[in-house]
Amino acid sequence: MIYSLRGKLILKETELAVIECAGVGYACRTTYSTLADLGESGSEAFLYTYLHVREDNVELFGFSTKQELNCFKMLLSVSGVGPKAALSVLSEVTSEKFALLVAGDDSKALTKVKGIGAKTAQRIVLELKDKIVKENGGIVAAAPRGTSNDKNSDVSEAFSALLVLGYTQSEIAPVLAKLDETLPASELIRQALRALAKKLS
Numbered sequence: 755m756i757y758s759l760r761g762k763l764i765l766k767e768t769e770l771a772v773i774e775c776a777g778v779g780y781a782c783r784t785t786y787s788t789l790a791d792l793g794e795s796g797s798e799a800f801l802y803t804y805l806h807v808r809e810d811n812v813e814l815f816g817f818s819t820k821q822e823l824n825c826f827k828m829l830l831s832v833s834g835v836g837p838k839a840a841l842s843v844l845s846e847v848t849s850e851k852f853a854l855l856v857a858g859d860d861s862k863a864l865t866k867v868k869g870i871g872a873k874t875a876q877r878i879v880l881e882l883k884d885k886i887v888k889e890n891g892g893i894v895a896a897a898p899r900g901t902s903n904d905k906n907s908d909v910s911e912a913f914s915a916l917l918v919l920g921y922t923q924s925e926i927a928p929v930l931a932k933l934d935e936t937l938p939a940s941e942l943i944r945q946a947l948r949a950l951a952k953k954l955s
Contacts, residue, residue, distance in 0.1 A: 782816030820920035858940035912942035
């Protein structure tokens with residue numbers, strides 16, 4: 755499995771970046787956000803990668819952040835959503851905004867993405883919101899203030915969502931601890947993402 759690539763950016767065009775590593779050019783399908791983060795041709799570039807293998811095709815996908823990569827993987831786990839649709843979603847919205855849409859049950863916003871109909875958008879929100887809770891059910895006990903799924907589920911849900919996006923417990927806990935725990939999960943996530951962006955920039 756190719757975890758990441760670091761090398762010279764030799765080509766950048768719509769939804770494609772080619773990075774040369776040790777004389778080999780790796781073509782990575784990617785999002786508009788990642789393309790915007792990359793420099794000009796000839797500059798050094800780094801991407802987190804995902805290798806998608808099918809019977810008739812092998813494609814490499816690249817992302818500038820772990821958060822975007824994690825969202826891409828989450829989207830692929832939804833039935834009926836392939837790599838092309840996942841890229842379209844993440845080209846239309848950032849990984850942070852995507853998390854907010856899912857947490858806020860806002861499937862209507864996803865229908866604005868080319869190729870995503872109402873049913874698919876609803877399926878994305880329903881399946882990924884459940885996935886966040888299920889995958890991190892054993893971790894949310896480590897949420898700040900001793901919260902659990904029964905006690906202040908909004909804080910636990912926000913904590914879980916941020917974990918799925920790739921942030922660590924040590925990064926999340928102090929940020930959530932400063933927020934008003936009576937806020938809904940979507941608002942906690944929004945404020946936490948804003949604070950984390952400032953803290954980690």
